[in-house]
Amino acid sequence: MEQNTLQGLILNLLRFWGEQGCYLAPTYDLEVGAGTMTPDTFFRVLDKRPWRVAYVQPARRPTDGRFGENPHRVQKHHQFQVILKPSPEDIQQVYLRSLGALGIDLRDHDLRFDEDDWESPTIGAWGVGWQVMLDGLEISQFTYFQQAGGIDVFPIPAEITYGLERLEMFLENQDDIYGLRWSSDVSYRDLRFREEKEFSDYNFNAASIKSLLSIFGLYAKESQALIQKGLLLPAYDMCLKCSHAFNLLDARGAISVTERVKMIAQIRALVNQVARDYAAGTGAA
Amino acid sequence: MEFLLELMTEELPPSHVRSALEQVGQTLPGELVAVGLGRTDPSVSLKIFGTCRRLVVWAEVESGQQDREEQVVGPPKAVAFAADGSPTAAALGFARSRGIDPSRLEVIKNEKGEYVGFTKRAQGRAAAEILPEVVVRVLSGLVFPKMMRWGENPVRFSRPVKNILCLLDGRPLDFSFAGVRSGGVTYGHKLLDPRPLTPKSFAEYRGLLAGARVIIDPEERRSMILAQADVLLEPLKAQMLPDPDLLDRLTFDIEQPFVFLGGFPETYLALPLEVLSTAMREGQRLFSVIKGKKQQPLFLGVADALGDSKSLIRSGNERVLKARLEDARFFWSQDVKFGLKKRAAGLKRVVFQEKLGSYEDKSLRLKKLAGYLCDKLDAAEMKKDVLLAAELCKADLLTDMVGEFPSLQGKMGGLLASREKLGEIVSRAIYEHYQPAGLDDETPPSLGGAVLSMADRMDSLAGVMGLGISSSGSGDPFGLRRSAQGICRIILGRKLVFSLSRFVDKALDVYGERLDKNKAEFKSGCLDFFAGRLRSIFEKQGFRYDLINAAFGAGIDSVYHASLRVQALHGLRSSPEFEPFILMAKRVNNIIRDSAEFKVNPALLQEKEEKELHALFSLVKQNAGPMIVQGDFSQAQRMIFRLQPGLNLFFDKVLVMDKDLRLRRNRLGLLQAISKLLLQIADYSQVVVEGEKAAG
Numbered sequence: 002m003e004q005n006t007l008q009g010l011i012l013n014l015l016r017f018w019g020e021q022g023c024y025l026a027p028t029y030d031l032e033v034g035a036g037t038m039t040p041d042t043f044f045r046v047l048d049k050r051p052w053r054v055a056y057v058q059p060a061r062r063p064t065d066g067r068f069g070e071n072p073h074r075v076q077k078h079h080q081f082q083v084i085l086k087p088s089p090e091d092i093q094q095v096y097l098r099s100l101g102a103l104g105i106d107l108r109d110h111d112l113r114f115d116e117d118d119w120e121s122p123t124i125g126a127w128g129v130g131w132q133v134m135l136d137g138l139e140i141s142q143f144t145y146f147q148q149a150g151g152i153d154v155f156p157i158p159a160e161i162t163y164g165l166e167r168l169e170m171f172l173e174n175q176d177d178i179y180g181l182r183w184s185s186d187v188s189y190r191d192l193r194f195r196e197e198k199e200f201s202d203y204n205f206n207a208a209s210i211k212s213l214l215s216i217f218g219l220y221a222k223e224s225q226a227l228i229q230k231g232l233l234l235p236a237y238d239m240c241l242k243c244s245h246a247f248n249l250l251d252a253r254g255a256i257s258v259t260e261r262v263k264m265i266a267q268i269r270a271l272v273n274q275v276a277r278d279y280a281a282g283t284g285a286a
Numbered sequence: 287m288e289f290l291l292e293l294m295t296e297e298l299p300p301s302h303v304r305s306a307l308e309q310v311g312q313t314l315p316g317e318l319v320a321v322g323l324g325r326t327d328p329s330v331s332l333k334i335f336g337t338c339r340r341l342v343v344w345a346e347v348e349s350g351q352q353d354r355e356e357q358v359v360g361p362p363k364a365v366a367f368a369a370d371g372s373p374t375a376a377a378l379g380f381a382r383s384r385g386i387d388p389s390r391l392e393v394i395k396n397e398k399g400e401y402v403g404f405t406k407r408a409q410g411r412a413a414a415e416i417l418p419e420v421v422v423r424v425l426s427g428l429v430f431p432k433m434m435r436w437g438e439n440p441v442r443f444s445r446p447v448k449n450i451l452c453l454l455d456g457r458p459l460d461f462s463f464a465g466v467r468s469g470g471v472t473y474g475h476k477l478l479d480p481r482p483l484t485p486k487s488f489a490e491y492r493g494l495l496a497g498a499r500v501i502i503d504p505e506e507r508r509s510m511i512l513a514q515a516d517v518l519l520e521p522l523k524a525q526m527l528p529d530p531d532l533l534d535r536l537t538f539d540i541e542q543p544f545v546f547l548g549g550f551p552e553t554y555l556a557l558p559l560e561v562l563s564t565a566m567r568e569g570q571r572l573f574s575v576i577k578g579k580k581q582q583p584l585f586l587g588v589a590d591a592l593g594d595s596k597s598l599i600r601s602g603n604e605r606v607l608k609a610r611l612e613d614a615r616f617f618w619s620q621d622v623k624f625g626l627k628k629r630a631a632g633l634k635r636v637v638f639q640e641k642l643g644s645y646e647d648k649s650l651r652l653k654k655l656a657g658y659l660c661d662k663l664d665a666a667e668m669k670k671d672v673l674l675a676a677e678l679c680k681a682d683l684l685t686d687m688v689g690e691f692p693s694l695q696g697k698m699g700g701l702l703a704s705r706e707k708l709g710e711i712v713s714r715a716i717y718e719h720y721q722p723a724g725l726d727d728e729t730p731p732s733l734g735g736a737v738l739s740m741a742d743r744m745d746s747l748a749g750v751m752g753l754g755i756s757s758s759g760s761g762d763p764f765g766l767r768r769s770a771q772g773i774c775r776i777i778l779g780r781k782l783v784f785s786l787s788r789f790v791d792k793a794l795d796v797y798g799e800r801l802d803k804n805k806a807e808f809k810s811g812c813l814d815f816f817a818g819r820l821r822s823i824f825e826k827q828g829f830r831y832d833l834i835n836a837a838f839g840a841g842i843d844s845v846y847h848a849s850l851r852v853q854a855l856h857g858l859r860s861s862p863e864f865e866p867f868i869l870m871a872k873r874v875n876n877i878i879r880d881s882a883e884f885k886v887n888p889a890l891l892q893e894k895e896e897k898e899l900h901a902l903f904s905l906v907k908q909n910a911g912p913m914i915v916q917g918d919f920s921q922a923q924r925m926i927f928r929l930q931p932g933l934n935l936f937f938d939k940v941l942v943m944d945k946d947l948r949l950r951r952n953r954l955g956l957l958q959a960i961s962k963l964l965l966q967i968a969d970y971s972q973v974v975v976e977g978e979k980a981a982g
Binding site for chain 2: 090
């Protein structure tokens with residue numbers, strides 16, 4: 002095992018959740034703001050079949066870009082996403098054991114489950130749960146899904162999201178994200194610094210507002226057409242593309258408060274339609 | 287018998303724990319009494335405790351219900367017995383249908399007449415048999431602001447239910463709630479000592495859990511936090527910055543309190559106290575440490591732990607806090623550099639409400655409204671400053687700091703204004719203009735803050751109501767109730783006298799063309815809304831509803847005078863003159879109720895008693911007038927009481943409804959004039975007096 006690397010952390014988590022019966026999914030190949038948005042979570046929580054999955058997902062949040070100058074904030078970070086449906090009776094214990102598997106002796110720390118109900122208006126989803134705080138640092142988000150795509154989900158999935166960079170910084174007592182190493186001979190700075198710098202510039206300055214607005218419109222239209230044809234997975238992909246275009250426009254400061262509400266509502270309407278059709282097809286709630 | 291219930295869950299939000307404990311405290315005693323198991327004094331026989339993971343109830347209950355006798359009524363006696371006294375077919379059929387021997391039939395008399403029937407003896411059920419039903423009913427009745435489901439469980443609760451311990455005199459009771467079967471087992475602290483425990487009594491339960499690192503009593507945890515904080519701060523001669531909400535929250539956030547002292551680099555002390563304490567409180571829930579009023583580079587944290595022998599908890603929190611303070615310092619330096627006036631220029635791009643315009647539009651309206659209030663409150667000397675504050679008060683919405691810590695809105699603007707040396711009045715007005723934030727929050731200490739806060743609230747209220755959006759039911763999405771309540775509390779707190787209805791007019795006028803519907807309609811809507819809020823304030827202060835009605839009958843145009851009116855009524859309600867006078871006032875009102883209005887002509891007064899009443903009235907009116915204007919309603923009311931003997935004699939000796947129409951109208955006119963005077967103090971006909979209640 003590679004000590005003190007993100008890779009080591011990822012391998013630990015994959016092994017742990019693999020042993021819990023999770024399917025270890027490959028990363029999804031579209032830009033998303035959170036691991037929740039990929040089809041391995043979004044579609045799989047809509048039906049009644051049991052489902053266990055774990056995967057690493059890069060999460061893009063253009064407004065969090067800091068040109069590589071902030072030791073904590075980046076416009077792309079990595080999440081380790083776990084879904085267990087139905088939520089097992091002992092899920093909290095299992096989660097605590099996963100921290101133990103990372104070498105954290107919880108009796109030496111202050112671990113708190115701090116009320117934090119999660120919601121994503123763009124994909125019509127919300128859940129009830131906590132941010133898990135370890136000595137004052139948020140290391141995970143723990144959520145019982147209640148709705149996705151505007152539909153009440155049942156059975157209820159438990160979602161656990163670990164913020165990988167943050168967790169690794171905690172494990173190493175590291176104060177600077179760029180001081181991390183991905184593997185024993187590849188540093189985080191080497192991998193990501195230039196990317197953060199260039200993408201921050203792109204997100205805040207270079208991205209063409211005109212193009213983004215037109216892209217948003219095109220993908221929304223495409224999604225609608227695909228829904229008509231019953232091609233729900235591609236239609237959902239188009240929604241993700243809309244969502245990313247929207248996030249970039251937001252970072253460019255190109256969206257007024259009212260437009261913001263309208264655009265989110267437009268994506269949500271498409272996502273909700275996808276979810277309804279999907280659930281109807283699979284006989285879900 | 288001793289009853290003990292413990293419901294264990296995954297971590298409940300602190301507000302949910304408090305609410306659940308309150309709900310159980312309210313419903314359980316009644317339920318126990320209803321099933322015949324309750325003791326008479328619930329304060330001795332019921333105790334409630336809780337942590338973020340458990341709700342605990344201890345109660346003394348009866349061991350079982352009393353046996354009961356119940357009469358079962360059958361057919362009327364007349365058809366139940368034949369002439370010879372033997373039971374008829376009707377009586378026999380009744381006995382058969384109830385499965386009893388006809389010999390048990392007896393005659394039962396009730397208010398309807400005589401019937402046959404029999405007495406049934408119902409044996410009381412044992413507590414062990416009834417309690418499970420009661421517990422499930424009480425638990426199922428708990429409601430939370432947001433409820434959830436988990437697993438494949440159809441039940442909704444605040445968070446997943448994990449375990450139920452339920453003992454009656456040490457013996458487990460067996461039932462199911464939320465998919466969990468009750469029993470005699472509980473568990474200790476989640477991390478420190480998660481062993482199963484099997485207590486046999488409440489005392490043992492409490493002791494075992496304390497041993498397993500769980501303090502079930504919130505008060506005990508609170509004292510532990512304060513005591514440990516004292517031990518840490520005493521040698522430093524420093525204090526915790528008081529924060530009751532945070533303390534309350536932390537008390538319910540943990541099972542085993544451990545207080546630790548941490549620090550941060552002194553360079554961050556350059557940040558304002560408000561910024562430091564907010565950065566500490568929000569996110570990490572740390573207390574600021576002060577000496578006198580001076581912030582120290584220290585904080586107090588409360589962990590759910592036994593100790594911190596490796597200093598991991600302290601150093602972890604220090605690291606997170608340092609990162610947050612570094613962010614805050616960056617925001618502060620950016621915001622200071624940018625300046626408040628330059629920020630204000632950006633307000634035109636920020637929407638306040640789609641139809642009501644931008645925050646720049648709002649600032650312009652606030653200048654007009656705040657200026658209006660300065661004129662009405664004879665505060666010309668500060669008008670210029672208040673107008674500047676109105677112009678700048680929303681600018682901090684665009685600062686990076688408020689973007690990161692929204693709760694600093696207003697305060698941040700005030701701090702920047704003070705740094706930019708815009709003057710004490712300006713910076714305080716901006717700083718305070720969101721106060722009072724909550725229903726029990728402090729109102730703005732400065733007059734400028736009070737004026738700006740009222741202007742801001744009235745602008746939002748008039749605008750939102752003017753769009754036809756009203757606040758109904760339990761929700762208050764636009765904060766309208768808080769706005770109206772805030773304005774009332776500021777007026778009452780500062781004893782301000784001005785016309786509410788003209789203030790509403792002004793607010794609606796200032797919107798100009800933006801509000802397109804009927805102004806009169808919004809206005810009455812706004813005023814009704816204020817009346818509702820003011821009523822709730824007075825009710826909370828403990829005034830009788832009918833006295834509030836009577837005071838409101840004289841109008842709430844001056845909110846402060848409305849409060850003086852209700853206080854005057856309250857103060858005099860038990861004086862010997864009060865009740866007879868109320869009855870007299872009602873009598874006056876009844877006589878003039880459907881009459882057209884007349885003017886009294888002294889030349890037409892004939893009888894001695896009506897002449898005397900008129901003279902008395904003139905005198906009383908002359909004296910009471912200035913008292914009313916000054917708001918001295920107690921004195922005015924005492925003065926009015928003097929009409930009583932004159933009115934008594936008048937009603938005894940003078941016939942109001944005289945055949946001579948001129949005399950009749952003149953007498954009605956006199957009573958109308960009196961009634962009008964009374965109405966300047968209160969609508970006495972709204973007061974409910976003892977005699978009426980009995981009759982009603």
